Amino acid sequence: MSEFFERYYVARGVQLLKRESVVRLEGKGRVRTAVLSSGRTIPCDLVVAGVGATPVSELFTNGGLAVENGIVVNEYLETNQRGIFAAGDVANYFDIIFHKRRRVEHWDNAVSQGQHWAALVRGDRKPFSHVPYFFSDVFDLSYELWGDSEGATQTFARGDLNSSSFSVWWLKQSRLVSAFAMNRPDEERQAAADWVKARQLVSPEGLADNNRAVKEAALSAGSPLA
Ligand SMILES: Cc1cc2nc3c(=O)[nH]c(=O)nc-3n(C[C@H](O)[C@H](O)[C@H](O)COP(=O)(O)OP(=O)(O)OC[C@H]3O[C@@H](n4cnc5c(N)ncnc54)[C@H](O)[C@@H]3O)c2cc1C
Numbered sequence: 729m730s731e732f733f734e735r736y737y738v739a740r741g742v743q744l745l746k747r748e749s750v751v752r753l754e755g756k757g758r759v760r761t762a763v764l765s766s767g768r769t770i771p772c773d774l775v776v777a778g779v780g781a782t783p784v785s786e787l788f789t790n791g792g793l794a795v796e797n798g799i800v801v802n803e804y805l806e807t808n809q810r811g812i813f814a815a816g817d818v819a820n821y822f823d824i825i826f827h828k829r830r831r832v833e834h835w836d837n838a839v840s841q842g843q844h845w846a847a848l849v850r851g852d853r854k855p856f857s858h859v860p861y862f863f864s865d866v867f868d869l870s871y872e873l874w875g876d877s878e879g880a881t882q883t884f885a886r887g888d889l890n891s892s893s894f895s896v897w898w899l900k901q902s903r904l905v906s907a908f909a910m911n912r913p914d915e916e917r918q919a920a921a922d923w924v925k926a927r928q929l930v931s932p933e934g935l936a937d938n939n940r941a942v943k944e945a946a947l948s949a950g951s952p953l954a
Contacts, residue, residue, distance in 0.1 A: 729896060729908065732889055733866065740867055781833065783818045796820060798831045803855035805845055813848070815841035824855050825925060826876050826905075834862035859924045872917065875906035875924035884935045886942065887912060895920070897935050902947075903927045916942050 734744060745764070752763040753775060762770045783798040794800040794808040798820035805813045805821060814821075816838035820831045837860065844856045863872045869892055880898035887894030893911040897904060897920075904927070907920035919942050923930065934945030 729889070732892075732894075736867065736869070736892075781817075783831070785818060800829075803857075804848060804853065805841055805856055813845050815845050821856060823860070824857050825859060825927075830860065830876070832860055832862075834860075836861045836863070857925075859921055861921070869910060871908065871910035872920075873906070873908045874920045875904070877906035880905055882932060884932055886916065886935065886938055897930075899930065899932065899935075902929050902932070904930050919943060919946075 737744060748768070749765045750762050751765050753759045754761040754763060759772060759775050762772055762775065764770065785793075785795045785799055788799060789795050792809060793812065798818045799807060799814035801807050801814050801819050801821045803822045803824050805815055805819060807814055817831070817833045819841060820829055821841070822828075823830050837858070840858050841856060844854075844858070847854070859874050860876055861872065861874050863870060865871075875898070877898040880900045882899040882902075884897045884899070885894055886897070895907060895909040895912045895916050897908075898906040904920075904923040907916075907924060909917050909920055922928070923946070929947040930945045931947050934940060935942065937945075
């Protein structure tokens with residue numbers, strides 16, 4: 729996947745400098761030069777810094793809300809103070825599909841948690857059970873990713889990793905934990921979302937066989953909370 733994207737960027741005029749970091753920006757009144765760790769300098773008049781983000785939660789610490797990597801909420805998106813909820817980028821919630829805490833910085837999560845909270849306060853008290861998901865766009869490509877590949881033991885690809893149409897599937901103990909799809913048929917996108925949620929047992933051979941529909945890779949009903 730990395731090689732595919734690297735080729736795609738380079739073919740469109742982007743130069744990737746690996747094993748480099750920016751140590752200093754120079755200029756009077758406005759940036760003119762980026763100085764790299766190797767000593768190399770790059771003339772520039774605009775810098776976009778993609779350096780990650782941290783949640784701004786100081787506002788809430790004095791009020792007694794539990795704060796640790798965001799505002800800590802349970803599977804009902806409720807903080808340690810009854811009746812106070814958090815959703816979106818700032819919420820460190822308990823993911824009942826993967827049995828772990830996570831904080832997700834993606835649009836789909838913010839929308840889904842907002843909708844879930846609205847249902848909760850209307851009296852529909854269900855835990856938030858949602859496959860982590862994001863989409864993104866690179867040049868003319870759109871891609872999607874479901875789940876969490878941490879701890880995955882096997883990876884399989886469908887389609888052609890040299891083209892802009894492929895999917896990648898991560899398995900942990902033969903169960904699907906994550907999937908990536910770009911320009912793939914809807915049946916693969918649907919299987920990705922459903923199977924991660926169900927911790928579906930899949931056949932690696934079936935998954936890797938491009939001549940068979942992906943649904944044929946399902947082995948048996950998965951266990952939702954395995
Ligand atoms: C450059 C960029 C690219 C991205 N691309 C993608 C993408 O391709 N796909 C994807 O899924 N996600 C993407 N995201 C992430 C997505 O935008 C966020 O996950 C989403 O907007 C989070 O929504 P939110 O409502 O939780 O928080 P926000 O959208 O950050 O909303 C929080 C709001 O609270 C306000 N606020 C903060 N402090 C206070 C205060 N003290 N008082 C009052 N208001 C306050 C802020 O002004 C803001 O309006 C991207 C984000 C960035 C920055």
